Amino acid sequence: MSDDPENPGRTTYRHGDLRGALIAAGVEMAREGGPRAVVLREATRRAGVSPNAAYRHFADRAALLHAVSDTCLGFAADRIQQALDEHPPTGDAEADARMALRAVGLGYIAFAREEPGLFRTAFSVPDDLRQAMSPAKAGRNGLTPFQLVGGALDALVAAGVIPPERRENAEFLAWAAVHGLGMLVIDGPLRGLDDRMIDYSTDRLLDMVDRGL
């Protein structure tokens, strides 16, 4: 029995929302230590439940990690949406479309920098195109990061900035650039560079995408 004041020991035999509690605990561990820190037994401990109870809701540790990863992708979507909200449209369709794609990138990088553990966890699980738009990976706005990038690109086509024949699969190019920068910043050679330097590199990378798409 845990006498944790924040997590009162339950009185009922049933937990109520053990699945959700395990995911929440997993997210908390992922926040501090990345995907490797998501430990099944520790999650059950935090939920005040015996280790094997987890197996009523997840086939194995990988399944739990997958659910945690999806949740993290939703958080990424939220952060991207926040960046979009910070750059409201001005009325100039072309400039707005450009700025929206930029905002998606800025939100993505911001998420990587603010929550490196969650960022790593979000992308620690193999994924494929079919599942990239699964609602489980969506944020509060109901969209996944992948769909947010796609939306920004559609707007660029609608505004005439990108010719339609370049639209196809452009998600992958934009995403690759931004995702790569995110990795380099939290785990790669850019780690520990001062903030201004990273801001500058982010700007230049987004310039490159803007020019090169």
Place this chain on the structure above:
Amino acid sequence: MSDDPENPGRTTYRHGDLRGALIAAGVEMAREGGPRAVVLREATRRAGVSPNAAYRHFADRAALLHAVSDTCLGFAADRIQQALDEHPPTGDAEADARMALRAVGLGYIAFAREEPGLFRTAFSVPDDLRQAMSPAKAGRNGLTPFQLVGGALDALVAAGVIPPERRENAEFLAWAAVHGLGMLVIDGPLRGLDDRMIDYSTDRLLDMVDRGL
């Protein structure tokens, strides 16, 4: 230095090159299962040695993984060099410089696709700028992947393709794009796409870098 690779039971008390054998075993495990599959005890088992012997050569599992990761980066450098060799200079300095940067990207992506486990392992260990050029991460040509990208960019500046003021930190932009694509291909939404599709995306990404740098 590297004889008797398949010696089940050694006769001498000393192993001879246990450190190297452990790294080699680690690389083999990484090849099949990525960084998570690099397990210390299994490495000692494959080296025909007791578990604790590893601690005479590595402080802990993280240290072994780090050494394996460095080795993998060297393999990446080798694959990039191979791609460079496959596109020999034609005499046109400008076209050659462009092609060299392209070849670096192609080699990088080829490595990710051919050896996903080693690729993941190479970048599973936190790193910073100071260590990006450590000789431990170099390939047979003595250069690290980071240095190979840098060289290609220097050639682009020398050929007048890139203005010098855009040279600084351009490594990060080119690297981010290619690295991101590599991750998307082996772990992300592009996983399982057919080869032609990936080739096409790679081409378009390198176009973007070429245009956008």
Place this chain on the structure above:
DNA sequence: TTCTCGATGTGTACACTGCCCACAACAGCG
């Protein structure tokens, strides 16, 4: 109302991991 049953949580157990400690064997030195 009572009974049953499927869903959910518990207890025990096993194989495996990383890592700590004390000890054993040996190569290279005087």
Place this chain on the structure above:
DNA sequence: CGCTGTTGTGGGCAGTGTACACATCGAGAA
């Protein structure tokens, strides 16, 4: 020859994932 520091061994501990049998209980059937 003996000493000594390096390298490998053996036993042990805490912690992990997970398989199996069992306990508890909520809800629908009788």
